[in-house]
Amino acid sequence: MKALGLVELCYTIANGGMAVITFYLLLLGLLGTSLLAVFSWLAGWLQTSGAVMLVLLGSTIFALSPVMAGFLALFFAMSYGVQGLKKWGLPPNPTDAHEIIEKAGARDAGQVVANCGPLLAVLVGQRWLVSGQSSLAVTEASLPFLLAEVAVIAGVAADTWSSEIGVLSSKAPRSIISGRKLAPGLSGGVSLLGTMAGAGAAIIVAGLWWGGNQLFRPEATTSAFFWVPALAGFAATWIDSLLGGTVQQKYRCAICGKITEQRQHHGELTTKISGLPGFNNDTVNLLTGLLTLLLAFWLQGL
Incomplete structure (x- = not known):
């Protein structure tokens, strides 16, 4: 398949050109993410640890x-957009979800790592296994990795929207296990x-990926560019709920009798009633992302 023209040409510079380009991209990324992190920290969307990790x-x-990285920035923009709507546009949440959710409010380092x-x-796997090619080249060897990368971004976006907007539902959620x-x-x-x-978020990310490829390299774009990340991204919401x-x-x-994900409630330690040691919300989100990657690779083999 064809590459990306001028951008791809930069990546094919011989005799160490790849390493030089990567170094300058690292500096540019450091500048861009630092600005995003500072803005997010000032806006109260990231804790200090989360900003540093970002x-x-x-x-x-x-x-x-x-x-x-651009699609990852899209995820953060979508997340911040939902939080902004909840704060200034949508009706206030009538529930006490903040007393249940393990980590409400600004994201910390663990949440950034999980996402x-x-x-x-x-x-890293693509750079290691598809040697000699940049991460921008759409080839037979790199395509499975590219679709999986978009899928995991669609997954974290879908899971975030599902969680942030789902708590606003006027009807109580049902257990994915028991239906209660x-x-x-x-x-x-x-x-x-x-x-x-969640479905809307996955469709947005997958649609933008498919649309961008259809615009710049239509001869190399297939329907899989949309349906693989869309399906895997949407499935991430169900994987997360199942886990x-x-x-x-x-x-x-012990004070109010409520079930919560927090280790302390009303200033007292809570009693564990279910779950495996070490599996908190961050662990579940990280595992969901990894399973979404595997699902995206599996879907491409169908």
Whole structure:
């Protein structure tokens, strides 16, 4: 398949050209992610640890693939957009989800790793396994990696929209395991509103990827450019709910009796009632991203 013209030409510079280009991309990524991190920190969307981690992971991702870094920035923009609508445009959340969700509010380093880690892993794998080619080249060898990368970004976007918008549903979510009603915000629950939001986010990311390729290299673009990341991204919301309803740790408050994901409630330690050791929300999100990658590779083999 054809490459990206002038941009791709830069990547084919011989005798160490790839390393030189990667170094300058790293510097450019460091500048861009630093600006994004500072803005996000000032806006209250990232904690200090989250901002630092975004700079570290984001600049590395940019050095490996500016295009995927752009799509990752799209994910953050979509996430911030939803948070902004919830704060200034949408009706206030009538639930007490903030007392249930393990980490509400600004994202910390663990959440940034959970969202960005799978993408970085597959980019490193692509650079290692598809040697001699840039991460921008669409070839028979690189295409599976590219679709998987877009899929994991679609997945984190879909999961974020599903969670952030789903708690606003007027109807209580249902357990993906038992079908019984759950408190809004508790992992393992699904709702029609959250499901539709997740599907919308996956379609947006996949549609932009397909549309961009259709615009710049139509001869190399197939329907798989859309349906693989769209399906895998949407499936990530169900994977996350399934893991959240089975292996994620949950606790009961000794004061009010509520089930929560927080280790403390009303200033007292809560009692663990389910889940596996070490499986908190960040662990589940990271595992969801990795499983989304595997699903994207599997879908391409159908």
